[in-house]
Amino acid sequence: MRRLTWFNVTSLSLGFAFLYLPMLILITYSFNSSKLVTVWAGFSTKWYGELLQNEAFLDAAWVTVQVAVVSSSIATVLGTMAALVLVRAGRFPGRTLFSGMVYAPLVMPEVITGLSLLLLFIGIGLDRGIFTIILAHTTFSMCFVSVVVSSRLVTFDDSLEEAALDLGCSSFQAFRLVTLPIIAPAVISGWLLAFTLSLDDLVIASFTAGPSSTTLPIKIWSAVRLGVSPEINALSTIMIAIVAVGVITASLITKRASLRQQADERAAVHA
Amino acid sequence: MRRFALIALPYAWLLALFLVPFIIVLKISLSDIDLAIPPYTPTLDFSEGWAGIKAFFRGLDFENFVFLTTDDLYWKAYISSLKIALIATALTLLVGYPIAYGMANAPDHWRPTLMMLVILPFWTSFLIRVYSWMGILSTEGYLNQFLLGLGLISEPLTILNTPTAVYIGIVYTYLPFMILPIYSALERMDGSLLEAAEDLGCSRLKAFWLITVPLSKTGIIAGCFLVFIPTIGEFVIPSLLGGSQTLMIGKVLWEEFFNNRDWPVAGAVAVVLLLILIIPIVLFQRNEQKQRELEG
Numbered sequence: 085m086r087r088l089t090w091f092n093v094t095s096l097s098l099g100f101a102f103l104y105l106p107m108l109i110l111i112t113y114s115f116n117s118s119k120l121v122t123v124w125a126g127f128s129t130k131w132y133g134e135l136l137q138n139e140a141f142l143d144a145a146w147v148t149v150q151v152a153v154v155s156s157s158i159a160t161v162l163g164t165m166a167a168l169v170l171v172r173a174g175r176f177p178g179r180t181l182f183s184g185m186v187y188a189p190l191v192m193p194e195v196i197t198g199l200s201l202l203l204l205f206i207g208i209g210l211d212r213g214i215f216t217i218i219l220a221h222t223t224f225s226m227c228f229v230s231v232v233v234s235s236r237l238v239t240f241d242d243s244l245e246e247a248a249l250d251l252g253c254s255s256f257q258a259f260r261l262v263t264l265p266i267i268a269p270a271v272i273s274g275w276l277l278a279f280t281l282s283l284d285d286l287v288i289a290s291f292t293a294g295p296s297s298t299t300l301p302i303k304i305w306s307a308v309r310l311g312v313s314p315e316i317n318a319l320s321t322i323m324i325a326i327v328a329v330g331v332i333t334a335s336l337i338t339k340r341a342s343l344r345q346q347a348d349e350r351a352a353v354h355a
Numbered sequence: 356m357r358r359f360a361l362i363a364l365p366y367a368w369l370l371a372l373f374l375v376p377f378i379i380v381l382k383i384s385l386s387d388i389d390l391a392i393p394p395y396t397p398t399l400d401f402s403e404g405w406a407g408i409k410a411f412f413r414g415l416d417f418e419n420f421v422f423l424t425t426d427d428l429y430w431k432a433y434i435s436s437l438k439i440a441l442i443a444t445a446l447t448l449l450v451g452y453p454i455a456y457g458m459a460n461a462p463d464h465w466r467p468t469l470m471m472l473v474i475l476p477f478w479t480s481f482l483i484r485v486y487s488w489m490g491i492l493s494t495e496g497y498l499n500q501f502l503l504g505l506g507l508i509s510e511p512l513t514i515l516n517t518p519t520a521v522y523i524g525i526v527y528t529y530l531p532f533m534i535l536p537i538y539s540a541l542e543r544m545d546g547s548l549l550e551a552a553e554d555l556g557c558s559r560l561k562a563f564w565l566i567t568v569p570l571s572k573t574g575i576i577a578g579c580f581l582v583f584i585p586t587i588g589e590f591v592i593p594s595l596l597g598g599s600q601t602l603m604i605g606k607v608l609w610e611e612f613f614n615n616r617d618w619p620v621a622g623a624v625a626v627v628l629l630l631i632l633i634i635p636i637v638l639f640q641r642n643e644q645k646q647r648e649l650e651g
Contacts, residue, residue, distance in 0.1 A: 110490070122490060122496055166365040173358060186369065191639075199612060203376060286481075304482055311489070320486065
């Protein structure tokens, strides 16, 4: 018995207004020609122009993308391995410690993760830079990947892989040809999650970055501490647009894939 | 052999980059501050052999933890973080429940869109979402302009740099974490239970309290912990929206480390923060397990 009462409609409208109004205001005022951010003085795209001239921001953006691509890719491999271990490896010495270490970073406050990694890097005399941020981001995002992939692996039918083994596949071939294609959507969403977490991270990057490896969030942070600025509004708008396009495309692709799968299944039943 | 490699690689990675760093924090929290690089003693020196190890352990003490109890700042920051997290969690529940409830009652073909609208902000930068409120809440900000324009207030309200702004920021950024588990609990609910209750003479409000709320309990608990646990150690929101009035432990730790450069005390602050977090984390795990058993 589902009823969309006036109460439901009101709470949905107010709720989504609350979620989206701040971002809409931000986007609107990024096109404001005035330097005074709260006074509307006409439409202009000049802040976008200035942003593209600002080398410090462009450098930081490039560092951020490099870190995000590399760390999320390593994290996807390690996280998928960790998921396979958790779901399939059965008992082995130190299993409890292992699963503890996979889940703990998910709830660990970022300030503690950042602090502890910084102290490690200083302790072993590793110079801070892009490499240390990648190590740090890989460590926490592999845990998120592993949670996403293991939730898919739990529902995986083991007999499919056994069949491949019976038909003469090596265990690696069976994984590559049977298991991987089936868990691929989870692996891809794990990668996307790791990628966004890395793009977004301020706290851990601040602890593990060196002076020559400022990421975009660190740059934004030092700018917004001084107050609202039209350039940051323009930068935020670009970032929001990229995410919105990405999320909407991804959801359309998964929708089409599931429709195709349904069609395939129907065809298989009729055949 | 292959199984060994599969286990060993992620295991070694997590040992080296999660467990070892944490042990180092523990160790530094038991050390003394020193004007050197690194700024603490003792450091473990294996080159001196057994004597070095003995000197290392003799140098460790609980001074920094005693210091945390003697200086007002720290325990006030812990209490204030817990208080802010608790109130903010309750507010997020009040805002999030009606939205989740509305989503669960929406027509089937709306739901994927509504779901995507809840998830979309979660993928956008946390920093930007917090920042967007700075322009709204400041004295000359959009909210004050709006209220002054309507004639509802005659003086601009001071909201930015107060705890109120922190509550708004937390509710705003953590709302999806509250909505999603409650929505998934409500969606699974059998609607005929409500029909039965109403047929038997229950008012709709009473049916809501007696049936809907208890059946969405696991979702409510999960949502509350998902908001409460990360909020305690929150750094970005109190720093951008809270001003100097708002005391939260994540901010204290950051300042202790970057501004005062007192690593041992920062380490001790981190260890105590983790000890505080263990209780809600264990309770959360138990709730998740109970839910898994129910789904069987």
